[in-house]
Amino acid sequence: MITVSHLSKYFDGRPAVKDISVKYLPGQCSMIIGASGSGKTVLLKSIVGLLTPEEGEVMFGDTVFNRLPDEEKKKTRSRMGMLFQGSALFDFATAKENVMFPLEFFSNMSRREKSDRADFCLRRVGLEDIGNKYPSELSGGMQKRVGIARAIALNPQYLFCDEPNSGLDPQTSVMIDRLIQEITREYNITTVINTHDMNSVMEIGDKVVFIYKGEKCWEGSRHDILASDNRELEDFIFASGMARELKTLYGSGNPSRG
Amino acid sequence: MRQVFRKPERWRLLARQFFNETEKLVINSIPLIALISVFIGAVLVIQTANNMTSPLLPKMYIGYMARESLILEFCSTMVCLILAGKIGSNISSELGTMRITEQIDAMEMMGVNSANFLVMPKMMATTLFNPLLTLMSFIMGLLGGYLLIELTGMIKVSDYLTGLRFAFNGYYITYSLVKTAVFSFIISSVSAYYGYWAEGGSLGVGRSATKAIVVASALILIFNLILTRIML
Numbered sequence: 019m020i021t022v023s024h025l026s027k028y029f030d031g032r033p034a035v036k037d038i039s040v041k042y043l044p045g046q047c048s049m050i051i052g053a054s055g056s057g058k059t060v061l062l063k064s065i066v067g068l069l070t071p072e073e074g075e076v077m078f079g080d081t082v083f084n085r086l087p088d089e090e091k092k093k094t095r096s097r098m099g100m101l102f103q104g105s106a107l108f109d110f111a112t113a114k115e116n117v118m119f120p121l122e123f124f125s126n127m128s129r130r131e132k133s134d135r136a137d138f139c140l141r142r143v144g145l146e147d148i149g150n151k152y153p154s155e156l157s158g159g160m161q162k163r164v165g166i167a168r169a170i171a172l173n174p175q176y177l178f179c180d181e182p183n184s185g186l187d188p189q190t191s192v193m194i195d196r197l198i199q200e201i202t203r204e205y206n207i208t209t210v211i212n213t214h215d216m217n218s219v220m221e222i223g224d225k226v227v228f229i230y231k232g233e234k235c236w237e238g239s240r241h242d243i244l245a246s247d248n249r250e251l252e253d254f255i256f257a258s259g260m261a262r263e264l265k266t267l268y269g270s271g272n273p274s275r276g
Numbered sequence: 277m278r279q280v281f282r283k284p285e286r287w288r289l290l291a292r293q294f295f296n297e298t299e300k301l302v303i304n305s306i307p308l309i310a311l312i313s314v315f316i317g318a319v320l321v322i323q324t325a326n327n328m329t330s331p332l333l334p335k336m337y338i339g340y341m342a343r344e345s346l347i348l349e350f351c352s353t354m355v356c357l358i359l360a361g362k363i364g365s366n367i368s369s370e371l372g373t374m375r376i377t378e379q380i381d382a383m384e385m386m387g388v389n390s391a392n393f394l395v396m397p398k399m400m401a402t403t404l405f406n407p408l409l410t411l412m413s414f415i416m417g418l419l420g421g422y423l424l425i426e427l428t429g430m431i432k433v434s435d436y437l438t439g440l441r442f443a444f445n446g447y448y449i450t451y452s453l454v455k456t457a458v459f460s461f462i463i464s465s466v467s468a469y470y471g472y473w474a475e476g477g478s479l480g481v482g483r484s485a486t487k488a489i490v491v492a493s494a495l496i497l498i499f500n501l502i503l504t505r506i507m508l
Contacts, residue, residue: 068381095387106378110296120386123285 019043020065020176020208025074027057027064034060035232038074044175045206047199047222049213049240052229053254059103059180061229062212066100066178067091078176096124099169101198103181105161107153113164114140114149120172139167143197159190163197170201177202179211183218195221216255219243228254277465279391280399293397301363301398301464302405306412308362309355313346313413316354317420320345325430335431339421339439344448346417351410352452353500356459359406360492364467367398368488371471372481380472391472399464406460407453414452451507458503459496466492 020042027035035057042048050058063069065076067083076084078094086094107116117136121127127135140146143163153161162182169177179198183191199222202209213219219226220240228236230250238246246252256262284290324341371394374380383390418440425436467488474484 063381066385068384092387095385098385100382100385102378102382104377106382108379108382109373120388122289123386123388 019079020210021075021077022061022065023075023077025061025064025071025076027060027069027071033232035064035071035229038229038234040227040234040237042208042210042225044208045203046224047202047209047211048225048227049211049219049223050227050229051213051216051219051254052235053214056229057232058212058214058229060232062178062180062210065210066098067095096120096172097174098176098178099172099174101162101165101169101177101179101182103184105153105158105165107161107164107168109153112150112152113145113156113160113167116153116164117167117171120168124172135171136167139171140164142170142201143167158185159187159194162186162190162194166194166197166201170205173205175207177207177209179209179213181212181214183213183215188217191215191217192221198222216261230254279389280395280468282389282392284392284396285389289393290397293393294400297397297401298405301366301401302409305359305362305409309358309409309413310416312358313351313355313416314420314423316350317342317346317417317422318424320350320417321421321424321430321436335435336439336442338431339436340442341439342421343418343440343444346414347448347452350417351413352455352459353496355410355413356406356456356463356496357493359402359409359460360463360467360489360496363402364463364489364492365485366467367464368467368471368474368485369481371395371468372474372484375472375474376477376481395464395468395472398468399461402460402464403457407456410452410456411449414449451503454507455500455503458499462495462499463492466495 022038022040022042025035025038026033038061050061052058060069064071064084067076071084074084075082078097081094083091083094107113108119111119114133114136117139118132121132121135125132137146137149140149143166145160145163145167148156148160148164153164156164177198182194182198186194195218198209198211201207211218211222220243223240223243226236226238226240226243227234228248228251236246236248236251243251243255256265320342321338324338324345328335328337371380374394380390380394383393422433422436425431425433467485470484470488470491471481474480476483
């Protein structure tokens with residue numbers, strides 16, 4: 019479980035995220051949603067320690083992560099996996115070498131075992147045949163899947179995804195969403211996903227936190243998000259013409275799926 | 277800098293990176309440096325010959341002057357200024373691209389000391405092996421002068437070879453190698469710094485590469501003066 023308590027992060031004295039408290043549970047896909055520039059990525063990077071929050075605590079289990087010394091942080095990080103917005107695959111390595119990279123650093127496996135583990139992870143994301151290709155030779159969707167394979171290589175307890183669907187077509191987006199959900203359930207991972215894609219939220223969002231201007235504005239599940247009367251959340255969800263039309267057709271609540 | 281020189285997490289991976297960087301930054305620079313050195317050596321011979329019109333001056337001084345110019349200044353300072361452009365932009369743009377595409381964040385996220393893994397092998401490869409480029413440049417420069425004389429008959433080859441051997445001071449080689457090692461350290465550390473902390477998208481990568489080359493070149497000139505004052 020991840021517990022975030024009263025977390026604030028400032029840039030040049032101005033708050034990017036302010037006084038955010040939230041809990042993320044294992045086996046669930048928890049979504050952070052909000053408009054571009056609302057503070058989602060700052061929140062996610064503050065949770066994983068790529069940014070240092072000025073106030074508040076981030077706890078992984080019983081450990082206050084953001085107060086740990088660097089060496090201890092490193093140990094905790096080996097239990098985390100992260101999928102970055104642009105995949106962040108290493109250009110100098112093939113897909114398989116990318117997946118093997120964390121194993122090279124943090125496992126005592128033999129070369130053969132590492133290779134087998136990388137093959138297994140690539141197979142798990144449906145990419146058994148592209149191990150020898152470089153990231154530049156892969157499509158955006160494939161890069162995301164290799165990113166997921168790399169993130170799960172060390173059997174992480176925590177998985178963080180920053181905009182996993184950005185730049186992908188709707189079908190590939192759904193495939194990536196389902197893959198993340200399957201992996202989350204299969205390995206009982208605590209998964210936190212940063213997105214502004216409402217399709218993803220409705221597809222896999224077990225828990226949803228809406229960030230507005232750096233503050234937590236709403237919290238709930240995908241089942242009650244459409245029925246919410248939160249003004250800012252409504253403006254965000256029904257920003258597109260199609261969403262407004264659907265709302266008019268079907269009313270404000272009671273989504274047919276979920 | 278402290279992060280760069282920390283004990284590596286895996287020596288085997290560091291060694292692999294070191295050999296990769298040596299190939300990319302040093303071995304791949306051989307053709308460029310060889311080509312420039314041959315032509316500069318030839319030009320030095322022509323310029324020296326044009327300035328030694330007095331019949332009282334022995335022609336062997338052309339070889340002597342070319343040798344001294346090459347070893348004292350060209351093969352270390354000028355070659356490193358050229359390398360500041362080639363290697364500096366390579367290091368800075370590579371690390372800058374890794375920074376803006378979150379590859380460095382991905383390493384940090386895994387708990388890998390990215391500065392140590394990415395920067396230290398580059399600094400080691402250039403500082404240790406660029407002095408060999410200086411030696412090669414010296415030989416190629418002298419060869420350039422020789423080829424010019426052989427092809428044009430400007431002076432006798434025997435005069436040129438006598439000049440090359442005349443009053444040879446081996447300490448100048450040491451001086452040149454030390455300068456190259458220091459300059460290479462400057463090039464790799466400055467360009468790695470600007471690349472590693474690049475921000476502002478692809479324009480930022482370009483800006484960081486330009487800054488890296490300008491700052492490294494300026495530092496090379498300053499340290500050239502300091503080292504020459506200390507060592508000669």
